Structures are given as C-alpha cells and as structure tokens.
Amino acid sequence: MAFQSEDLSTPELKIGFYRIFLLLAGILYPVWGFAFEAWVPGIQDDKLGRLVIGAICLFFFGLSYILPRVARHTELIFSFLGWIMTTHYFVLLYQNHVHSTYAMGMFVTIFAIGACLNRRRVLLAYSVYVVLLSGLIYFIDTDFVRPIFLMGVVTTVVVTYLAAADRLVSLNKLREDEEAIRREKMRTDLILNSTDEGIYCLDKTGKTTFINEAAARIIGWEPEEFVGKLEHDVLHHTKEDGRPFGTAKCPIFQTFTGGVSRHVNDELFWRRDGSYFPVEYTSTPLKEGYEVVGAVVTFRDISKRRESEASLKKLSNVVQQTAEAVVITDRDGVIEYVNPTFEQLTGFSAQEAVGQNPRLLKSGRHPKVFYERFWKTILNGDVYRGIFINKKKSGEIYYEEQTVTPLRNEQGDITHFVSTSHDFTDRIKAEQALQMANEKLRVQSNDLIKTNEGIRTLYRELKKSHEDLKVLQNQLVQAEKLQSIGRLAAGVAHEVKNPLNILVQQIDYLSDLIPKKDKEAAKVLEEMEEAVDRASTIISELLDFSRMSELDLKKVSLMEVMDSTLTLLEPQLKTAKINLKKEYDKRLPKVNLDANRMQQVFINLMMNAIHATEPGSALTIRLFPRTLNRFEPFVGRRREDIFSIGDDVAVIEIEDAGTGISEENMPKIFDPFFTTKREKGGTGLGLSVVKNILDLHHATIELINNQNGKGAKAVIMIKLDAHSKS
Template identity: 30%
Template sequence: MEEKSDIPSEARDDPARSLRMALAFCGLLGVGILAVGAEHPAIRAAAGSVGALSIVTLSWNLRRKVGVNSREAEILAERLVAECDELEQKLSDVREEHQTLERFFDALMEHVPSSLYFKDIDSRFLKVNQKMSEWFRCGHPSDMLGKTDHDFFDVSHADDALKDEREIIRTGQAIVGKIEHEEFHDGKKGWVLTNKMPFRDQSGRVIGTFGMSSDVTELMETRNTLERERNMLRSLIDSFPDRIFVRDPGRQYLVVNRSMAEWAGAKSPTEMLGRRPEDFFPQRVTGKGMDEDLDLLAGEREVVIREWVMTDADGVDHSVVTTKVPWFDVDGRCVGIVGMDRDVSAERRARAELAETQRRLQEVMDNSPAVVSMKSRTGTYLMVNRGFEEMFGLDRQVVLGKTDEDVLGDKEVAQAFRERDREVLESGEVLPLDERFYVDGHPRWYATVRFPLRDDRGEIYAVGGVSTDVTDRREAEDSMRRLNEDLVKVNQDLQRAQEQLIQAEKMESIGRLASGVAHEVKNPLAMIGMGLELLARKVPEEDETARETIERMKRGIERAKRIVRGLVDFSSARQFKLDPACPNSVVKDALSLVEYQLRKEGVTVVEELGETLPQVQIDLPKLEQVLVNLLINAQQAMEKGGTITVRTYETRLSDVKRDEGLRTRSHLRMNDHVVCIEVLDTGPGIPEENLKKIYDPFFTTKPTGVGTGLGLAVSRKIVELHQGRLELLNREDGQGALARITLNACPPVAGEVHAGEAAS
C-alpha cells in the first residue's frame, strides 16, 4: 500500500517553491520581532536585517518565477527594496540613538560626584562608576563586578545592606535618604547618604537594585560637632549660678537657664519659654525693666547695669545686679535682649562686714598707745592711727597717699625711713630698731618694729610699722632689752599666724575654684556615660574587643568622676567615711586602673607587698585616688620608661615632725604602730628648689596641658583627713623619687587575723 505524504504534490515537484516559503517565513518572523519589540537594540537590528534580506531574496525569486518581463514583480521588488532601505535607515537611527544614550550614561557614571551602582537579584555588582571604585579603594570599576558588600564591609553592615536590598526586590519600594555609617575591612570609616531603588526590565519585572551613595562624612562630623557644642553651651549656662535669659522684642523668653527658672518659681526652663517677666514677677519689679528693654531695643542705650533689691517669699531681701545688652543678628538688626541677674547679697554683706572690720581695727589702732602705720611698696602711706597724727601733728587725710618726703620736713629722716622700708622689702624679715624723733621740739626714743605684709600668694605688698615710746624706760637698758626681745618674738608669732591665715585663705579660694571646676566637668561626664550606655546596646554580643573597650571607657569615666568628687571634697570640710580595709587591696585596685597607661609607656611595675599587714581605717575611693595620682606622677617623671616599685609594710614611728600647719601633729605620734605604702620610681628625682613647693596648688613642672598642679595638694589633704602623712622625697640611692603614705594601723582584735592574711 502506498504511503501518503502531507506535502502537496506541487511543493514536492517544485523545490523553489519550498525555498520561497522559507524565505517568506523568515521575513515575517523578522517583521514580527520588530512589531512586538525586542528589549535590546542589537536584537531589533538583527531581526530587521534578517527580515529585509528574506523579503529581498523572495522578491527576486518571484521575479525569476514570473519572468523578466513581469511588471508586477518589478513593482513589488522596488517596493520591497524601498521598505528594506527604510528599515536599514531606522536601524541606523536606532543604533546611533543607542550609542548616544550609552555615551550619556557613561558620562553620567563617570562624572557624577556620588557612588552609582547596579546589582543583580543576588546583590552582586553589575556595574559601578569610577567614584564608587575609588571609595572602595579598587583600581578599576571592573574589579568590583561580581562581588557583594560582604567583600568590602564587616558582616554586620553587609548583612544590613543585603536585608534592605531583598526588601526592595520583594516590595518594589525604594529606600530614600538613609544615612549609614560605613566601616571597611581596611579600617576606613565614613558616613554616606544612600538612595536605593528597584532595577526593572522593560516588562517592569524587578531584576535587581541600583542606588546612589554620597559621602556626607564632613557634613555628619560638622553636625555632630555643632550638636556637642550646643550641648556644651547648654550645660555651661545651666551650671552657672547667675540667672541668664534671652528675650525677643516682645519680651518673651527665648532662652533661660536652670538658675533663672528656679528663681522665677518655674518647674523647668522650658516652662518659661514664650512667656513674659510679668507672668513670674510683680509689677514693681518688671516696670523698671520694661523701660530699660525699650531703650535697648531702640538703640538709646548700649548696656544696662542696675542694682536693685528683691524680697523673696520668705521675706528676705536680696541685692541683685542686672546686666542687659541688645542682641543683634548677622545683619546688625536688634532682635532681642540678652541679660543676666546676679545675686550679690553675700558680696554686699561681706563688703559691709569688711568695712565694719576695718572700722573696728581702726578704732583699736587709734586707741593703741603705739604709733602704727602701713606703707605701700612705693612708700606711700596706706593707713595711720591717731598716735601717728598726734606725733607729727598731721591729719590722716593729709598723710594718706603721701610719702615720707611729702610728710616730714627733714629729708634726711625721710631718706632713713625709706632705706629701712627697702631693707624690709628686700629681706622679707622683721626689722626691729630704735628710732629718735623730735616731738614738740623734744627728742623722744621709740622702739620700732617694721615688718612685711604679704598677700595670699606670699608676695609682700606693704610694710607695717609699730613704734612705741620708750623714752621713760631708756635708762633701764636691761628691761628695755627684754621688752624688745619679747616684742620681736610677739611680732614673729604674729607673722607666723598671719602667714597661716594667708595660707588658709589661699586654700579656701582654691577650694572654691576646685568646686566650680568640678561642677563644670560633672555634666559632660554624665553625657559621655549615657553615650557609652547607648553604644554598648548596639555592640554585637560576639564583639568581645568592643565590649572590653567600652568597659574600660566606663571605668575611666568612673575614675574621672571620682577625681571630680575629690575636687569637691577638696573644697568641703566634710568627714570621710572611714572603714577598715586591707592596704594591699587598695594598692592592687589602683594598679589595675593605671595598668594600661603604665604598660603603654614602657613602665615595669614591681610589687613588694607585705604578707601579714594589719587593717587601716580608710576611705577606699579617696585613698585609691591618691595612689593613682602618685603612680601617674611616677610614670610621667620617667620619659623613656623605667621601673615603679610599690611597697607596703608595717613599722613603728620614730621620726614624727612637728609642723603647726599640718593635721598630722595631733594624729601621728612617736612609736605609733603604722602601715606605710611607698611608690618608688627610677626617674631623675625632685630638684631641691622644688621640694618646698610641690604641695602648693597649681605648682607644676609639667608642660601646659599635662598637669594642673592640683594632684599633690588634693592627695595631701586626703591623706591628712585619714589622720596620716604623705611625704615626697628623693631616694637615698639617688635613683629617683619616693612617695610614702603613713597611716595608723587598726588595733588588733582578739581572735582576729591580719587583713593581709585574710586576703591571702
């Protein structure tokens, strides 16, 4: 049986017909691709070429089919050729447009100042610009292709970026204006402003992501700096005891500090913002202030300084000094008023008390039988008593401000007085002598004592003189000599008492300064501590190095706080909280605080701690502060490293020195059972000329910015409050300096072991 074929007989008989059908199919396929539109211009160009070639070939086959003389075939061929030319022209235009777009895109990628990148569905880089390769420190953009963020960032940052990109691919939603902190594997850090968007094909399907990152490190650092300065300024004005305020032209408060809010009875500074003085103070107080504000705003006055009295709720009068100035913007326009109210009640009372004290002193001097005077370094009289007026027959108003040459008619006597004053100024010592004056034309002998008067810095600012009429006792030479010796001794005692008072006043002034500085530092320390707490929450659990660093920083802040508290204690008279403790424990705690600093500076620490030491009564944080200060001083004395030896031992006192200016004179006695803590260094030692000044506040031999000169003064006071003694001297072997703390040992209790034994 003959098998039937699906191919028409005419097709089997005519191979050219099959060829024409194939050409027609190719032509239609090319036209179809052009009609639906391919994604890539190169595909469209290839399809157009295939279609055109097929159509041309088919037309010439048809022409041969129908014959050369077929007019219809010629027309059809011409039309197909024209269409082919048109398609080729369109293809050329498309290619040129594609090349133009490619040039535009390349120019954009090359010159845009931000980092541009394209990623595939797996977050691998498809294309990046030169700026991004430079930011990632790659030689060429092609070096980044096929890589991911994990090849450049740490795992945490790379995982966050991958999570964002997967969310964009899932939702099709862009991420705009995200600020990120970037840290690369090579240690480079910075801040970038990131915009990430979905990357779609022509059909709208998300096939990846693309984005742009701009380096905003400088902007972020500037913003952070401004924020820190703003917080610092706010902390500063809030810590001022004076009442600071800023008001707009409508007298509404724009800025007030905490002291102002407390004075006005507001719950917080925020409560006063936008309100006026009339909302907090009575009319009798605000009436005068309103007129002053109007004058300042109108430019009629440049500054207002006024003292007035205000009665508080308890009926107590307060003297207040108000200072106000206009506030100008950058264009020089007055936009408000800046002011400060200072309560000067204590100063006014102190001034009144001082005037009263001077009046009483003048009364005492005027009723003294001696002739008393005081002259400045230049020789002008600062004060005289009634005895001086009667002796020379001059009123004190005529004498004050004048010199001996102006007051005395005898130039030789005046010159002698000046020489004696100069001798006192140069020697700094009391000068006792006998002087003879003519009173009412008769000679009189006076036993005179001239002595220096010193300020709180120990500098001589005046010369005092006390002259006693001894004419009637001149004949009794022995009695006069004894009286003179007694007088010299009394004046020497007065001098020592005066120096002690000056020293006490100096320490009180320094205490007030220390207290103020301490309060200024506490707020920034608290802010840093809160920042560390926030940072600690964001550190991954597995990052042990970061957590250890944060813990060290916390310990450093706690140490700074303890030092601040030490400064406050320096200015206060409160008693320490003393508890029994092992001396070795304090030493080890102090060494742990400075271990890193000593190791960094190449210092070797040798511990020679007694094994069976008795306990001592100490305030643990305060004594630890003293040891830290001594250890740091020892380290700084050794510029190229060295050895610090810390030694503890118990002994019996055999060399108690009597110093009337120290608290230890009533605490440490001969043969006392004591514990000594010594810190020895291998530095150059202490120059002899500095040994007497090392405990003076603000005396330091360190460069500016390294030391304040308060450390040893604070340390000495802490040890004295422990009823102990702090000594700083050079080592006997000449190998450095030695700091020794001596503390009374606790009396042993029956059945109780030593603290050293318990600790061991």
C-alpha cells in the first residue's frame, strides 16, 4: 500500500498521502454534500448527479494510484478529472459561504481516516464516527449542537495529529528496520561473496534461490542465470562413468527428506561447458521451526588436492619400491620412517625402527671422530656421502654406501634428514680380494719377469682365459631363450671382468719393468693387451645384451632421435665418405619408445651399413607413417603376428649400397655371437641387441637385399597408438 514507503521525504510517500486523500475525498464527497445542504440553501443548486459523477471521478482517480500497473494515459485522465472536481468542490463551498469549520471538519476526517488506514481497529471507529456525525449535522440544526460539533472538530484535529504522529514514528521505525536489514544483507552478501568456497541455497523443490560469486565462477554460470534452476539437473546429474545419478541417492536431496547435514568428498559437479571436477561439499538443512524448507550447500573444487594426493601417492610408491634403503629422521636423529628395503637390509621392522635412533645399527667399527665429522657436515646443511660399517639385527656386519641429505622448511631451518643407502658389502669384499691379488702379484712379479718363460706362462694363462670365454660364448649360443641368455651373459661378464682387470694391471706393470730392447717380450705383451681389449669389448656387449629387461618409455620424435644419432656418427660418416640422404615425412607423429635404446638400434644398424659400404656410396634413411592394408611378414591373424590389418605404424628404413647379405647367412643374422667380421673385431652381438630392443618395444625388423643386387635395407615398424595418431 502507499503508506508502506520507506522515507517521508521521498516522492513515493508524498504521492501515497495524496492518493489516499483523493480516494477518501471521493467517498465522502456526496456524504458531506448532503450534510451541508441543511445549512446552505445555495448548495442545493449543485445537482445530485453532479455530486455523484464527481465522487466517482475522485474515487477512481485515487483507486488508479493504489492499484499496480495502471496505464500512464489512464492515470493522466483520472488526475485531470480529480483536479477539476476538487477545484469545483472548493469553489462551490466558497461561493455558498460554507463555514470553514465544516470544510475543515470534512478534510480533518479524511486525514484521520487516512492516517489510520493500517490500524484496522481504529479505522472501524472512525468510519462509524463519520456516518453518525454526518447524520447528526443533517437532522439537527441548533445553537446547542454547533458548539458540541466544534468541540468534536477540535478533538478530531488532536486525534488526527496524534494518529499522524504515531504513523510517522512507525514509518521512521520501519525505515530504520529496513535500513538495518539492508545493511545486514550487504554484510552477508559481502561475506558470502568474499569466501573462496562455493555457496548456494535451495528451496525444498531443489531449485536454486541464491548462489555466491565463487560458486558461479567455479561452475561457469552467471549468478542470475543459475538462480531458479534445478540444482541436481544442472550440477549433479551424472557419475564419472556416464551413469545417471538419481535424486533418490543424492545426499543433497536426502538433506530435505532426512533433515540431517551430509558431508561428501568423493563425488563430481558438472560445469556449464560439460566438463566436471571432483568436489567436497556439505549440505545443511534450512528449517523454519521444525519444517525443512530448503538446504544450504557449501563446496570446493578439490582437483588440485586430488592431483597433489596422486603425486604424493606416486612419490610414496617410489620410496616404498625403490631398491635403496630410505630412512627419514627428525633434526635430533629420531627415526620417523623407514621403507621396506631398509627392513630387508637390516632385519629391523618399521615398528622396531620408528622412534629409535640410527645408533641401533652401530657396529662399533668407527671411531668417535667419524661420527663427529658426519654430524658436523649434515648440521651445516651439507650432503654427506660415505661408507658405513653397520650391524644387522642378526648381528651380521655389513657395509653400506650412504647419502644423507638435510631437509629445510620454508624459513630455511633444517627440520629432517633423509638417508638413502644400499648394501656395499660385495664390492668391499671384491676390492679386498683384488688388493690381496695385487699383493700376491707384487710378491711373484720378480720371478715372472726374470725369464721369457714366465711371460709365456702368463700369456698361456691369458690364452686359456680367452678360450674359456669362447666356451662360455658357445654355451650362450645354445641357450633356448633370450631371457636365459641374458642371465648367463650377465654371469659371464661378472665372472670374467674381475680377472681381466687384474690382467690389465699386470700387463701395465710388466710393460714398465721389461727392457725396451727385449722386442720378443714386448710383442707378447702387445698381443696380450689386444686380447684383453677384445675380451673387454665382448664383455661390454654381453652386459648390453643382458640389460634389456626394462624400458624408459616416453613420447618422442623419431626424427629427433635419428638426427641425434647421425650427429654422433658424423665422424665415421665423414671418414667413410658416405653420401647421406634423409627422407623424412613431417606427418610422422611422436612415438612411445625408449629414446636411448632406439638410438642404440640406429647406431648398430648404421655402423653395419658403413662397414658394408664403399667410400662415396649412398646411405639412405627414410621415416614415414603407414597404414597396413595387406598380409605380409608380421601382419595378419596368426598368433605370432605383431600387427593386424588396419594398424598404423611408423616405418624406419636404413638402406645402404654395400655387398648385401648372403642367402646362407640371412637366417642366422640375428643369432647371438654370429658374425662374418670376427677378424675385424666383430662380436656378433650387435644385431642380437637390436632384435632384443625392438622385441621389448613390440616392434619388428626385417633385413632385405635390394632388387638391383647392391646393398641391403633394414626395415623397422613400430605401432602408433591412438594418442600418437591424434
């Protein structure tokens, strides 16, 4: 209603009083017209029809202001008629000498009723008063009544003033209350929009009634667009696997039905663009009395937390599964964590070690100054690396190579130490054995160098070792599986490498002692050195052959790997005067492979091509993608086939213009230790290593002689996965 305005000084409130005045004037116009007719004969000239029309005009004029959304032109018409009729009424009263007391009484009555419009109990009394007063004046015209009427008018003025004052006080109080509510709402909105957490409110039908700026920003909606929408249909409708998430199982809807708060940290919310994010939310019921009328939901995007948790879990798995023993202590050396490798190495369980000091491993083999130097280093913030002689739970003494690193907090203070270590006992024992052998060699060296017979004896021992190595090679060739060959190769390398190291030292030692004039002895030593170098080469390739169990797979560019290989081989290519041709297809995507291993493949194949090519000949390298569309070697439905029809592969071709491969040697070309260039230093392991690396990549290699009879071509195919193609 018009009286509900906020401020007496506003145009709305003034218009409100004016509208009510006109409305009441229209209602009371005919009543007071008949009342004044008793004393003013001239007013009888104002026809009844004119009174009625004026009253109707004024009534509808006031009503047009009170009713909402009245057309502008209608309001103007009623305003015009209202002003005409009001002016006519005042002129009529003045012309007929109507006593101002009566006119004032009429308008005072109008204002009194208007001031009490919102006080229903008082309004009824005033209505009765107006009717009775009008009738009394109409029927009674005596000198006794008029003073009484004047007293009533005065009383009416006083009551009207008091009612208006009361109304003004009420309006001021209402204005203050509304201002307090407005300020409180501003503070509430400021708080809700300042938080980083998303907050939104729902009614009991699930429609959104409020959403703060943080929530709107997170889900990608404008606040005014989201309000009024069904929250579940927009945010919470589908699970991560694509299955619909019904409201019956929705914890937010269960808040309505159960009236109990719910906290969830393993669900998803969906953004406006169709993406989703993991969310942690709390749904709290809104109650009016004992009735649940809605819910307040506070939530946060926990994507970064999930990523951090995944990274921490990955890091934890690395620490848990590493081959190194890991120990974490506080600044005072109290153990807070040990990994399973520590338990296996020392025999102490995590429960036994945590809370203890690393002194539980102390063997008593180190002097006090050793530990003082150790603590001084790490407390200064430096990394300590050294060999510790420790004691296992069983009492067994062991050596470990240990690295201790200080950890600092954000202020730069050392808070923890991390130790990584591994068992060093075997190496220490081997070094001790080598020292004993060297000592024995020094004792016997004088006898060995006195005669050529001693040198020949040493040479025979070297030759025997070389023959033993050949026997072991033959054993490897007879192995049934590459895995068995790898284990045997590692064993051979380990068993032969130490004696060879001793022989190298002996040869160097003898070379310094034998006179330069003794050409026969010098020749024997030179032959011995060449034999040792050849044996070392074989051992290195054996170790390469035996270490083909794991790959470090990453998405890499084959073109970059090939160019890096060619850079390494640039001196050999220039020496051999090779005419290098590169044919790269730029559409070739990145491939999931071990770049270092694949570079080893390329080096072996290109070194073979260089050795087989005459100076000035061409060496062509091709890289391109291909879709397999026909049956060929390695392609088909057989169990042994690597690829299927329709697969996309990366193709690497290395083509030389050399002598090619004989039909006799073609079936044996990938056999370990098979070589046609043993007199030139070939070991026969290069292509075996190539085949083994490609097998680990689930790739294929085929060696083909060129149709023109000049040279051969190595063709490698590696499967492209769906991600590589895209």
